[in-house]
Amino acid sequence: MMVLSSDPSPLRRGTRLAFSAAVAMALLACSSEAHDVPFPAGDVLDATSDDTDVPAVDVDARSGVDGDASDSPGPACDPLSGNVAWSVLSVCREPGELLAVGGSSWHDVWVVGAGGVILHFDGCEWAAVPSGTTEDLWWVHAFGGGHAVVSGAAGTLLRVQLGGPAVAVETGTTSILFGVWGAAPEDLWTVGFDPKGGGAIVLRVRGGEVDSLPVPVPDGAAVAAPFKVAGSGPSDVWIGGRDDLVLHYDGETLTPTPTGAGLDGDWVTVAMSGGRPVLVGGASNARIAERSADGASWRVHSPELVPALQGVCVAPDGSAWATGVAASILRRVSPGDWAFDNDAPLDLFSPFEPPVPGCSQPTPDYHACWFDDHANLYVVGGNFLTLREGALLFRGAPGMPLLP
Incomplete structure (x- = not known):
């Protein structure tokens, strides 16, 4: 049996925080370079600690049953039923890190990642979807009906329809488009920048027209660097980025709406919660910003001993979760109060133990998360330093x- 230890101790969280400092510069740069890492045959998980007697997680049961994965029952097309638990659906996967997950329902789940990977789950099984590119794909937004839009490196913006070829949208840029969102299939927003230098990119795509919007540089920053975009409708769009870059579009004007975190506020992802934005990020330490109920101010907090965050998602019931560096997974206990989910697998880290065989770091970095319409949570990531090991x-x- 292959097992992973699960220890919620403050010491372990502190070690995780120290480890995250080593990858903080990679988070800030968001480099799109990947390096060859061999993928081993056979077992890929073996990270048991001998100096703890806390409960262990059976990774052979990652599909929800004991024994080898080949013994797993066939998937049901109807939503699953039973007690809620964590499962590991893939780890140390090549060709690269899985960078984003999204969808419209249990029957329409999309995962994208490094090397042009697109995967789709139809409620029955996972299948690879041709992307027509080998560029790293950073984000996905789904509209239902087997239709999604995907953004990525080298100015990549794809319209993907199941059963047909991915169609590239001409964006007029070679910068990395880190985020994409749409109020409708014919009303898209995509944002990004060039980590090696260059201006910010905020594009609105309506029909066949692509409009570039000017982006103000945050106070004290050298450049504007937007990471993600999300909204509740065509007149309520939010953009988050480096150095406390927060922009709001009200249907007419794109207005700076900083949180007050200053240069310590690197907002990597934004999601909508009850019609209000939630932003997560940070450098060596996590930052979370939540818009007040009256929409007039921000609540900014930095959870203790939590490394930088990269993803945030909101469940149908309004509960929110955040994911980040060094296998960090947090849930919102109450407004302004976030806590580690200590039941999650793969969160073991110790500098004195070898990494998972075949992986160059002990734990994944979790870049994104998403809830389907049945409150199932999906978390994707890998090795953020190399964009490998999905x-x-x-x-x-x-x-x-x-x-697959």
Whole structure:
């Protein structure tokens, strides 16, 4: 049996925080370079600690049953039922890190990642979807009906329809488009920048027209660097980025709406919660910004001993989760109060233990998360330093099929 230890101790969280400092510069740069890392045959998980007697997680049961993955029952097309638990659907996966997950329902889940990877789950099974590119794909937004838009490196913006070829949208830029969101299939926003230098990119795509919007540079920053975009409708769009870059579009004007975090506020991802934005990020330490109920101010906090965050998602019931460097997974306990989910697998880290065989770091960095319409949670990531070693976790009833 292969096992992973699960220890919620403050010491471990502190070690995780120290480890995250080593990758903080990579988070800030968001480099799109990847390096060859061999992928081993056979077992890919073996990180048991001998100096702890806390409960262990059986990774052989990652599909929800005991024994080898080949013994797993066939997937059901109807939503799964049973007790909610974590499953590891993939780890140390090549060709690269899985960078984003999104969808419209249980029957329409999309995962994208490094090397042009696109995967789709139809409620029955996972399948690879041709992207027509080898560029790293950083974000996905789904509209239902097997239709999604994907953004990525080298100015990549794709319209993907199941059963047909991915169609590239001419964006007029070679910068990395880190985020994409749409109020409708014919009303898209995509944002990004060039980590090696260059101006910010904020594009609005309506029909066949692509409009570039000017982006103000935050106070004290050298350049504007937007990471992600999300909204509740065509007249309520939010953009987050480096150095406390926060922009709001009200249907007419794109207005700076900083949180007050200053240069310590690197907002990597934004999601909508009850019609209000939630931003997560940070450098060596996590930062979370939540818009007040009256929409007039921000609540900014930095959870203790939490490394930089990269993803945030909101469940149908309004509960929110955040993911980040060094296998960090947090849930919102109450407004302004976030805590580690200590039941999540793969969160072991110790500098004195070898990494998972075949992986060059002990734990994945979790870049994004998403909830489907049945409150199942999907978490994607990998090795953010190299954009390799993809991972996918699932929190829901047992029986979810593994990635191909």
